[in-house]
Amino acid sequence: MTTVRVAGVGLTHFGVHPDRTARDLFAAAGLAALADAGVPRADVEALYYGNFIGELAEHQGHQGPLMAEAVGVHAPASRFENACASGGTAVRQAVLALRSGAADVVLVGGGERMNNLGTAAATGALATAADDLYEVRAGVTFPGAYALMARAYFAGLGGDREDLAHVAVKNHANAVPNEYAQFRREVTVEDVLGSPLLADPLSIYDACPLTDGAAALVLVSDDYADEHDVEAPVAITGSGQGGDSLALQDRASLLATPAAERAAAAAYADAGITADDVAVAEVHDCFTIAEVMAVESLGFFEPGEGIGAARRGETTRDGRIPVNLSGGLKAKGHPVGATGVSQVVEMTRLLRGDHPNSDAVDGTTGVTHNAGGTGATAFVHVLEAVA
């Protein structure tokens, strides 16, 4: 079967870009990825694009062909949506397309424009990721939903706000050298605990920001890479997706995210690895509690052990498994549709050695974890340095 290789990566700066539309943002990221790959645009056979709230943010659906045109690629294009896991959806479907033999070169992208909406409207738009009838109409927005999960975790498995604060401190520290990150400044535990409460027990500094940005990957088959002498030293060797009930009240428990567990099991089996083989991870830390639950679902920590991982230094840059060396959603930023793609961009850079935090990676295997909603959707991808 085809092995999928990452030939090139591209990112915009993640931040606040009032003067750039989503097509402007993706054009920059897509052209950067094509330049990085050295693959001619004419060879691109399809665009797989992740976006979540384009209809609400820019009155723009049907973004596939719009984004293809923005990078001058005249190829079939589609948009994939799974809330905050829209980017992961695009990555996975592109991997399956390459493996099916339908294409040898695909451009994968994702992007979101959010700050133009303002905080209230953006929060409302993001709430369409939850069940409108049974959650949103009862007053649930995502800070509240994740606060419920944090409270359940504290009550059922232990831990406290200070444990969560260490996640934010770690990810901010990681973001400092990352030129694409929204927040390139360190914060302290005291800063986090002293920041305004968003939804008890989560404060503003437990949450990722609203971010405008885009990300892109050029994925190629190993045959194409060999024939065209394309440098593509990282492969996507495993892909897994998991699902769960959309609404929190339909879950068996709030103490775990089984969709992520299933995605990880599928991706590890696909790649022929176990959690022990993973040297580095980029996980979906939309809130600090989300990183805690992710590192448990991915099998790096037992239930109840994830909460103290950052505090104990096990997930910091010099720990046994560095998590979110990019800065994560928390400090690098979270342009929703871009995130699942951006995680693969960051992991590729980390593994091929041209990321400012590559020196913290001790190994050749990394995973990315992208979640939708409160965990009803999850994608895990395994990346390996192959050359």
Add this chain to the structure above:
Amino acid sequence: MTTVRVAGVGLTHFGVHPDRTARDLFAAAGLAALADAGVPRADVEALYYGNFIGELAEHQGHQGPLMAEAVGVHAPASRFENACASGGTAVRQAVLALRSGAADVVLVGGGERMNNLGTAAATGALATAADDLYEVRAGVTFPGAYALMARAYFAGLGGDREDLAHVAVKNHANAVPNEYAQFRREVTVEDVLGSPLLADPLSIYDACPLTDGAAALVLVSDDYADEHDVEAPVAITGSGQGGDSLALQDRASLLATPAAERAAAAAYADAGITADDVAVAEVHDCFTIAEVMAVESLGFFEPGEGIGAARRGETTRDGRIPVNLSGGLKAKGHPVGATGVSQVVEMTRLLRGDHPNSDAVDGTTGVTHNAGGTGATAFVHVLEAVA
């Protein structure tokens, strides 16, 4: 390589359903498809779901897991969007997933709720399929865009309103026996020409209605069908996608839809057939002019010959290639995200012999054609009776 077989199909009635949410509609279609297939829900490995305006119609994104839960399927789920070709996107990605070996049983669905918005808001929501900056803000909605294409066709290739009226007459006649169709009544050329003008030269009867509805397919690998003795007498042997510029003004010409030509060429090559092998077709007749351009893009008629095809009786039920025996979007209805899936449902019924219009099919090969926007996106699938 895996051959993809259609094991089961399901539809709701297409029409106006003020008392049913999109999840209600898809639950009905999905459960019908599973019952038709006789495949246990536990065997379903993924849901591929097409939807276009869910965020605007029901404040509901992230519909993948919601719809999986609606049919009691606990499998990874994703939503695919390409405007009116959202359903076709879901079908194609599901076909590629089966061929990649990632799954042996997938549920493919699509659905839309539209009438709850009312005509003005629904027209506005559908306009997000066009380029917001360069078309919609200039006043373009879809009746206007297709009217431009009809005028260009008349001027460049000939034909008149009466030719278009024959398309509507044909599709209404085909819908009469279809129990799922929105309009089960015949109309005359005089009815069409006398109906209120929508956007000159198109009248109300040249346009499809606003429709609520859902459609579902159970697709299985040939290995699964053989092992589990699943009756699946129709195979999807070809899949193709084409792309073009999103905005009309960026197209080389308004006289053709090259995305559909490319999708057809790819699908025919994939199936190893030519246009001459096709016995029957379901095409995307959101407006009568769209059917005319589709039958030319699919290679059934030369440019300029498609406009007279219905009038000459070549695409009627007793013609050389019956088109839209279901009634088409025009008379069966167009619940946008469902349409590309529904076309495959109808073609499966036509080819396996349990459609009320199956007696009009003289052959074993049919194609479906699903378009997004004014043709920036197109999908063509080839279906063949294999048993």
